[in-house]
Amino acid sequence: MSLTKFVGLLAFTAVATSATAASVEATNDTNAQIAELKKELNELKSQNGDKWLTEERASQIRGVVQDVMADADTRSSLQATAATSGYNNGFFIASPDGNFKLQINGQVQVRSSYAWQTNAAWNASKNPVSAGGAGNTNATKAQYGTEIRRAKLSFSGNVVDPSWQYKVTMAYLPAGSQVANTGINYNPYNTNGQNSGNGSGSTANLEDAYINKDMGNGMSLMMGQFKSPFLREELVTSANQLGVERSIVNQMFSTGWTDGVQFTAKNDSLMGMISFNNGGNNANFATQNMSSTDGAYTQYALTGRVQWLAFGNWAQFNDMTSMRGGGQGLMLGAGFNWQHGGNQQTDTGAPGDFNPGGVGSGNTDAGFFTYTADASWDLGGANLYGAFFGNFTSSLPTETGLASSANNNGSAIQSYGALIQGGYFISDNTELFGSWQWYETANQGTNNPMSTGNNVFNAQMNNIFSAGVNVYLTKNVKFTFDAGWAVNGIVYQGGIYNQAVAGTNWQTAGNSNSGGEWVGRAQVQLVF
Numbered sequence: 001m002s003l004t005k006f007v008g009l010l011a012f013t014a015v016a017t018s019a020t021a022a023s024v025e026a027t028n029d030t031n032a033q034i035a036e037l038k039k040e041l042n043e044l045k046s047q048n049g050d051k052w053l054t055e056e057r058a059s060q061i062r063g064v065v066q067d068v069m070a071d072a073d074t075r076s077s078l079q080a081t082a083a084t085s086g087y088n089n090g091f092f093i094a095s096p097d098g099n100f101k102l103q104i105n106g107q108v109q110v111r112s113s114y115a116w117q118t119n120a121a122w123n124a125s126k127n128p129v130s131a132g133g134a135g136n137t138n139a140t141k142a143q144y145g146t147e148i149r150r151a152k153l154s155f156s157g158n159v160v161d162p163s164w165q166y167k168v169t170m171a172y173l174p175a176g177s178q179v180a181n182t183g184i185n186y187n188p189y190n191t192n193g194q195n196s197g198n199g200s201g202s203t204a205n206l207e208d209a210y211i212n213k214d215m216g217n218g219m220s221l222m223m224g225q226f227k228s229p230f231l232r233e234e235l236v237t238s239a240n241q242l243g244v245e246r247s248i249v250n251q252m253f254s255t256g257w258t259d260g261v262q263f264t265a266k267n268d269s270l271m272g273m274i275s276f277n278n279g280g281n282n283a284n285f286a287t288q289n290m291s292s293t294d295g296a297y298t299q300y301a302l303t304g305r306v307q308w309l310a311f312g313n314w315a316q317f318n319d320m321t322s323m324r325g326g327g328q329g330l331m332l333g334a335g336f337n338w339q340h341g342g343n344q345q346t347d348t349g350a351p352g353d354f355n356p357g358g359v360g361s362g363n364t365d366a367g368f369f370t371y372t373a374d375a376s377w378d379l380g381g382a383n384l385y386g387a388f389f390g391n392f393t394s395s396l397p398t399e400t401g402l403a404s405s406a407n408n409n410g411s412a413i414q415s416y417g418a419l420i421q422g423g424y425f426i427s428d429n430t431e432l433f434g435s436w437q438w439y440e441t442a443n444q445g446t447n448n449p450m451s452t453g454n455n456v457f458n459a460q461m462n463n464i465f466s467a468g469v470n471v472y473l474t475k476n477v478k479f480t481f482d483a484g485w486a487v488n489g490i491v492y493q494g495g496i497y498n499q500a501v502a503g504t505n506w507q508t509a510g511n512s513n514s515g516g517e518w519v520g521r522a523q524v525q526l527v528f
Helices: 003-020 024-052 055-081 119-126 248-253
Strands: 084-087 091-094 101-117 142-158 164-173 203-216 219-227 257-266 270-277 298-311 329-341 367-378 382-394 412-425 430-442 460-472 477-486 517-527
Touching (some): 101 119, 248 382, 248 412, 248 430, 257 298
Antiparallel strands (some): 084 091, 101 142, 101 517, 164 203, 203 219, 219 257, 257 270, 270 298, 298 329, 367 382, 382 412, 412 430, 460 477, 477 517
């Protein structure tokens, strides 16, 4: 070993020892090593006399010592003051103690679709009952194109301490893809056309905007804007669905986003959520909108959901699939939404005003009790999901503008639906999937005839079959293709709480018994 390297090693050892000593025993050992090095240095001095330290060697030694000291200062400064940052299921920056944290996530979905109606469905669309038979000569047999289905940025984390949590999500959606019309207060996703927007109403808006207080022992209290705790398929983020888009029956019964307060209690096998809120899909609107008797709002809304984990863990049910190598799990759930609308407008009897009993949406002045039960089974490379839905609409308003013979809508309107879907991985990154959907609405005690207009509360029935493939290119990039067939026409533009059909790329038909429709969709999704 050269004398320069030896003296440099001595300086490094001394600095490192003073910076990292953690116990008396370690300090004694280090001091013994330093004493031994000093002894060897003295021996070198005696052998070389006054010539042992030349000017060149002294300069080299000073440089080594300065570098070692600078490195030690830098490490000490980083340990004491610098924040942590990086990527872990999202980009994040946090204080060293974890009391303050900001995480940024994003999602982009680029989708191409082709929807093709049968001749019967096309002819019905050109002369729809909902338009009083006036005709719609601009109706097209096929709709196709490419769209930015979703583009989202989400900011989440905690402040003060890890128990004070927050989330804010900004989302761009094409006009008409969230809610179907202005009968629900989910601004600004309105549509100027029957099936979708033309871009003029496309905009960015708030989805999530809430504060959540973790009270410990599995309990938390959340206030703000959030997904109403009702349907499992809706509660799972759009990034983690099995197919290109959520099901038609989900759109029919979903309560979407709302403003309110929610209490959650959870342990290893049971979770319960209860929320008092503004009603299904009533989000992004001010309380002054409730100042008129003909306004689109609810008088009250109560939503709840309970989930039982038979085996597995909660985290694996944050998506609708089950990757190879993942654990097995079974979860059962049930939920309800009970609300009474505040809009006291009645049917005028004018052409095209086809709200049976004056019911247009969940904000109509009527009672709505919607319910669901579901089961999710993860098999580690395969998955199966099934759900049943129902809605009971009562206390129907009077259609004062209609003749008495047309005013006999019975005492209630009942709607039902079901969904079964499953997926199977044929390789580590390729998944085949399929689904069956069914729904019907019984008005005046029957779901037939099915040619009474394009309202979700009109009598109708349908079966829809779909199949497709997922290719997981990486953890963050997924390609999905699926194709579906609806046996009858889909006559409603918005569900019970006005969740839009347009966002699923299916066309709406003039009436339900007018023939079916094919849809093909291809989508690339990137998340971070």
